[in-house]
Amino acid sequence: MTNRIIPTLLRTQVVTAAVLAPCMGQGLGGKKLTNRLDGASGPGSVPALLHRNAKKFASAPAYREKEYGIWQSWTWAQTEEEIEALALGLLSLGINEGDFVAVIGRNRPRLYWSMVAAQMVGAIPVPLYQDANAEEMAYVLGHCGARFVIAGDQEQVDKVIEVQDQLPEFERIVYLDPRGMRKYDHAKLDQYMELQDIGRSKRAELGAELEARQAKLTYDSTCVMLYTSGTTGKPKGVVLSNRNVIETSKTSAEFDHLSQSDDILAYLPMAWVGDFIFSVGQAMWTGFCTNCPESADTMHTDLREIGPTYYFAPPRVFETQLTNVMIRMEDAGRFKKKLFDYFMAHARKVGPALLDGKSVGIWDRIKYAMGELAIYGPLKNTLGFSRVRVGYTAGEAIGPEIFDFYRSLGINLKQLYGQTEATVFITAQPDGQVRSDTVGVACPGVELKIAENGEVFYRSPGVFVEYYKNADSTAGTKDAEGWVATGDAGFIEEATGHLRIIDRAKDVGQMASGALFAPKYVENKLKFFPNILEVVVFGNQREECTAFINIDLTAVGNWAERNNIGYASYQELARHPQVMDTIQAHVEEVNRSVAQDEMLSGCQIHRFVVLHKELDADDGELTRTRKVRRRIIEEKYADIIAALYDGSSSVSTVTEVTYEDGRKGAIKATLEVRAAQVQPVAQKMAAE
Amino acid sequence: MRVTDMTTEYTTADGRRIGGTVMEMKNITLRFGGVEAIKNISFDIREGEIRAIIGPNGAGKSSMLNVISGFYVPQDGEVWYKGAPRPPMKPFEVAQQGIARTFQNIALFEGMSVLDNVMTGRLTHMKTGLFAQSIWKGKAEQEETENREVAERIIDFLEIQAIRKTPVARLPYGLKKRVELARALAAEPTILLLDEPMAGMNVEEKEDMSRFILDVNDEFGTTIALIEHDMGVVMDLSDRVVVMDYGKKIGDGTPDEVRNNQDVIDAYLGVSHD
Structure with a gap:
């Protein structure tokens, strides 16, 4: 790491998109759609884009879903008809303009359609996290006052029914999967397809009303409301206008040359802004095909079958896949293993350079081509990445080894940085300028600014309208000139203009000695080890840093199996002395690396424990997007933290856990507290 | 009494x-x-x-x-x-x-995939003979398609899509039990006999299995x-x-x-x- 972080952080920088966006204004995969469709002169809403696609790409596939073992597909023309039928159905239920329609379920074409149908009738779709429990759901439904809920299946319907008494505005549920629903009292329930049939039968009666409502949609009417995952406090409803969604979809599609012939796999939570932009925004803008997996468990099989050309995954997914590949290679025959190691070493040497179009010697090229035949091609095929033209990862830092592994195979994996309030895109890496330690340059139309405390600010056409019913938060996040605080601390590299993020601004603190405390920086370094799943580092206002560690059960379990180490549970494996030794070695290696950095060398981990349970969203320790909730963890495990600082060698604790079905239980454990070697602070090195 | x-x-x-x-x-x-x-x-x-x-x-x-x-x-x-x-x-x-059953100590074809196992449940519904099946043209092909569709609906119903092509031998106990239920259901029985469907399961698996049994009864009207x-x-x-x-x-x-x-x-x- 450099020791330039702080000097750079302290300077206020304004970098405009004109400087940083060489890719701006490029064509749309050869299709000239741009000018005709901006808000002022053309279709300025998502439903309007749908009608355009239904004419323009009538018989091209718009949505696919694997069901009953077969990929079922709908063309754009069919999609338009289905969505209109549902919109008419909703009208027949008496939906008003401005009503909120909650959408809950796994990624399915019909649920995406329901969001567009809601927009058609002037209502506002609010997608919810499908794994949210009933109380979490009640908060969101109550906050927006949803009148209608469109639910994927019985499980979601049950949750809504459970909390309906707390929801005065709630009126009806439309459910998709009829399974198990026959016995329910249907006074407040409609089946999705039946509602569509009602809509179709009333076309003559309600068609004009539907037309009128669509005509009223403008570039500034609300397109969707998305709730933030609530890393701190209650979730906030982020209101995005058609302008936000369409402008962002347009510029980002141009940035990566997305076109109608692309394919994506929609498998990330529908409530997440990224999924909305990919599967609705960009899909509607470019007309590409959105493919929905059969179930969450079949995602990898479906990925392989579809072979998307445009793919997004959080680092965790790439990590898991790499871990699986490595585990399977461990079990492979000796010849295969040798071949794999030989060609992967070569790929790491020249693969990224080839991908960036840099000059590579002819012999290296031939060797790489042989590797493509023997290893890279088949491996990409197995992973489902054969056709990936543009791949993105975001949300967390990705380990350099993981990132380079995929890039060396010839997969154009890049990083982007964004948030709900920006309609995803703040920065992204242009082709040819990809590195694992930056998040790229400002996206077209985005301006960046670094505040004095290091916090990153941006301004763009994608900037959200407001937090629904929360003017205070809106004012606290977005200033009068439209600058939005990201809450992340970072700096812009002077040489390249790339943005680098170091941590959440509020998590960056000070140690008792005055040294900078950036927990995420250390946590990420530790999480790059396949054996480590999750880390929480403590040390704000304290003398030294300590850490909680979760082992990765897949990786460590496989290691245990190969070494004939028996274990019955996560807890038992986590406390195994050899596992503790391995983790200690990892911690010490990270300490050595952290010590290299003058500013952050105070963040070395002095003592740590391997936790007796995995941190889990059901216990409130992680958000639904799997981000660590520090404050809750600090309160819940206060006894363990105390032991980390009082010098004891072990600590006994009882922890309450919530099972998937909502029941509670308790885990008792005695944890060993280990001390790790720390390096002397590297001040001398920096002085030289 | x-x-x-x-x-x-x-x-x-x-x-x-x-x-x-x-x-x-x-x-x-x-x-x-x-x-x-x-x-x-x-x-x-x-x-x-x-x-x-x-x-x-x-x-x-x-x-x-x-x-x-x-x-x-x-x-x-x-x-x-x-x-x-x-x-x-x-x-x-x-x-x-029209009577189908599952067994207390699972009796599946371990080497075959889940889908193939479920398809064996369709045996009583197949009419084409050995010869037609081996040539696999016309009627036999059509029959296979129809039966596959029934099998797929049951796979969907029991939420075992992810293991459709996995050999049964590689599955954990709880899933094998579910595959057995799928095979029995594939026969579209009048009466379904379940021999200790919940034996050896943990609480969560028991709850899943209970839900499937109720759903089968409710959805297909199976006794x-x-x-x-x-x-x-x-x-x-x-x-x-x-x-x-x-x-x-x-x-x-x-x-x-x-x-x-x-x-x-x-x-x-x-x-x-x-």
């Missing part, structure tokens, strides 16, 4: 229609040499209901299920099926009559007879329960009736038999 009225059709509290008697055991006695496994037992199974047979270990539950499935032929008594006494028949003939010794599960699932102990029937009725039956309480809490 009070027995629920058996003469007329009725609708349960949750809206399922229970029809007339579809199968009836009349004074069944089964002996293995000198051991009387089943002693003069009579009960009936009605269309659309979930009928449980419970009892402590060694009570004769599995023997009873084997009598129903035609695997054992009782020395005394008759099995009436769809209003007529059933002559002794081979198990495959019973299967052809289900199941053996189980987890009392809690049985009481929640079934419409009527037969309780056996030492080969004798000691109780028969709705879960509530059975729960309050003194003989049943004794059998479960362990009163000395003398």
Whole structure:
């Protein structure tokens, strides 16, 4: 790491998109759609884009879903008809303009359609996290006052029914999967397809009303409301206008040359802004095909079958896949293993350079081509990445080894940085300028600014309208000139203009000695080890840093199996002395690396424990997007933290856990507290 | 002993229609040499209901299920099926009559994929012969497509899509049980016999399995007879329960009736038999 972080952080920088966006204004995969469709002169809403696609790409596939073992597909023309039928159905239920329609379920074409149908009738779709429990759901439904809920299946319907008494505005549920629903009292329930049939039968009666409502949609009417995952406090409803969604979809599609012939796999939570932009925004803008997996468990099989050309995954997914590949290679025959190691070493040497179009010697090229035949091609095929033209990862830092592994195979994996309030895109890496330690340059139309405390600010056409019913938060996040605080601390590299993020601004603190405390920086370094799943580092206002560690059960379990180490549970494996030794070695290696950095060398981990349970969203320790909730963890495990600082060698604790079905239980454990070697602070090195 | 009225059709509290008697055991006695496994037992199974047979270990539950499935032929008594006494028949003939079952210790084809295993459940519905099947043209191909569709709907229903192509040998126990249920369902049976569907499962797997059993009954209207010794599960699932102990029937009725039956309480809490 450099020791330039702080000097750079302290300077206020304004970098405009004109400087940083060489890719701006490029064509749309050869299709000239741009000018005709901006808000002022053309279709300025998502439903309007749908009608355009239904004419323009009538018989091209718009949505696919694997069901009953077969990929079922709908063309754009069919999609338009289905969505209109549902919109008419909703009208027949008496939906008003401005009503909120909650959408809950796994990624399915019909649920995406329901969001567009809601927009058609002037209502506002609010997608919810499908794994949210009933109380979490009640908060969101109550906050927006949803009148209608469109639910994927019985499980979601049950949750809504459970909390309906707390929801005065709630009126009806439309459910998709009829399974198990026959016995329910249907006074407040409609089946999705039946509602569509009602809509179709009333076309003559309600068609004009539907037309009128669509005509009223403008570039500034609300397109969707998305709730933030609530890393701190209650979730906030982020209101995005058609302008936000369409402008962002347009510029980002141009940035990566997305076109109608692309394919994506929609498998990330529908409530997440990224999924909305990919599967609705960009899909509607470019007309590409959105493919929905059969179930969450079949995602990898479906990925392989579809072979998307445009793919997004959080680092965790790439990590898991790499871990699986490595585990399977461990079990492979000796010849295969040798071949794999030989060609992967070569790929790491020249693969990224080839991908960036840099000059590579002819012999290296031939060797790489042989590797493509023997290893890279088949491996990409197995992973489902054969056709990936543009791949993105975001949300967390990705380990350099993981990132380079995929890039060396010839997969154009890049990083982007964004948030709900920006309609995803703040920065992204242009082709040819990809590195694992930056998040790229400002996206077209985005301006960046670094505040004095290091916090990153941006301004763009994608900037959200407001937090629904929360003017205070809106004012606290977005200033009068439209600058939005990201809450992340970072700096812009002077040489390249790339943005680098170091941590959440509020998590960056000070140690008792005055040294900078950036927990995420250390946590990420530790999480790059396949054996480590999750880390929480403590040390704000304290003398030294300590850490909680979760082992990765897949990786460590496989290691245990190969070494004939028996274990019955996560807890038992986590406390195994050899596992503790391995983790200690990892911690010490990270300490050595952290010590290299003058500013952050105070963040070395002095003592740590391997936790007796995995941190889990059901216990409130992680958000639904799997981000660590520090404050809750600090309160819940206060006894363990105390032991980390009082010098004891072990600590006994009882922890309450919530099972998937909502029941509670308790885990008792005695944890060993280990001390790790720390390096002397590297001040001398920096002085030289 | 009070027995629920058996003469007329009725609708349960949750809206399922229970029809007339579809199968009836009349004074069944089964002996293995000198051991009387089943002693003069009579009960009936009605269309659309979930009928449980419970009892402590060694009570004769599995023997009873084997009598129903035609695997054992009782020395005394008759099995009436769809209003007529059933002559002794081979198990495959019973299967052809619309009775499918799962086994206490899983009997799947371990080397075959889940899909292939489920397809074997369709065997009784396939009409083309060996020759047509091996050439696989015209009728055989069409038949395969139709049967595959039924199999896929069941795979979807039981949420085992992710393991469709996985060899059964590689699956954990709980999933194998579900695959067995899928295979039995693929036969589209009139009566589904489940032999300890929840044995060896953890709480979560038990809950899943219970939900699937209820859904099968609700969705396909399949009559289900199941053996189980987890009392809690049985009481929640079934419409009527037969309780056996030492080969004798000691109780028969709705879960509530059975729960309050003194003989049943004794059998479960362990009163000395003398």
